Amino acid sequence: AQSVTQLDSQVPVFEEAPVELRCNYSSSVSVYLFWYVQYPNQGLQLLLKYLSGSTLVESINGFEAEFNKSQTSFHLRKPSVHISDTAEYFCAVTPTGAGSYQLTFGKGTKLSVIP
Amino acid sequence: NAGVMQNPRHLVRRRGQEARLRCSPMKGHSHVYWYRQLPEEGLKFMVYLQKENIIDESGMPKERFSAEFPKEGPSILRIQQVVRGDSAAYFCASSSFVDVETQYFGPGTRLLVL
Numbered sequence A: 001a002q003s004v005t006q007l008d009s010q011v012p013v014f015e016e017a018p019v020e021l022r023c024n025y026s027s028s029v030s031v032y033l034f035w036y037v038q039y040p041n042q043g044l045q046l047l048l049k050y051l052s053g054s055t056l057v058e059s060i061n062g063f064e065a066e067f068n069k070s071q072t073s074f075h076l077r078k079p080s081v082h083i084s085d086t087a088e089y090f091c092a093v094t095p096t097g098a099g100s101y102q103l104t105f106g107k108g109t110k111l112s113v114i115p
Numbered sequence B: 001n002a003g004v005m006q007n008p009r010h011l012v013r014r015r016g017q018e019a020r021l022r023c024s025p026m027k028g029h030s031h032v033y034w035y036r037q038l039p040e041e042g043l044k045f046m047v048y049l050q051k052e053n054i055i056d057e058s059g060m061p062k063e064r065f066s067a068e069f070p071k072e073g074p075s076i077l078r079i080q081q082v083v084r085g086d087s088a089a090y091f092c093a094s095s096s097f098v099d100v101e102t103q104y105f106g107p108g109t110r111l112l113v114l
Helices: none
Strands: A003-005 A010-014 A019-021 A024-026 A031-038 A044-050 A056-058 A064-068 A073-078 A087-095 A109-114 B005-007 B010-013 B019-024 B031-037 B043-050 B053-056 B065-068 B075-079 B088-095 B109-113
Touching: A003 A087, A010 A019, A019 A109, A024 A073, A031 A064, A031 A073, A044 A056, A044 A064, A044 A073, A073 A087, B010 B019, B019 B088, B019 B109, B031 B075, B043 B065, B043 B075, B075 B088
Parallel strands: A010 A109, B010 B109
Antiparallel strands: A003 A024, A019 A073, A031 A044, A031 A087, A056 A064, A064 A073, A087 A109, B005 B019, B019 B075, B031 B043, B031 B088, B043 B053, B065 B075, B088 B109
């Protein structure tokens, strides 16, 4: 079984400041890792994912995350946030290999960007 | 290319009624997943289906809940005799055969049980 811990339930940050949203996971098997973003009353949008290869992955809107296997972490970072980044962010994992691809989610981090 | 479609977006039911939630996966996707999001909680996996097959229903409550993904038409999540504790947002996701690990989510159905 897998579990995901997002250490911060809420993160306020000033516009144009950097931000890091933390995600740690626990799993007895290898996993794929994902970050999703949810705007109010909307569904989840895939932000970025790590399946294999380079441990640093980037999104089209300036976010990046780095897979650290030894620390079982997949923290999300952005060097300069915008008002439009205000949303809830979910980290998720799924085991690699064949079988069920159910995602296990963290409880989410609400990012509030302050003008 | 249309994304994952869910309807209705909002559903109000009285205790004891039935709720039917529909999900049309993205074009070309043959894998469907249902998740439930309770207030202040992350999403919890419920069931994983392929066409005409339930692959993994380990997250489904044992009673009152069922899901199907017929050969033709949308996937249906059915909740019989709803109770107030069923009030939640229900999200459907889909993935393709070639990128089965990556799930794309619909906008969700928000169920309110009175």
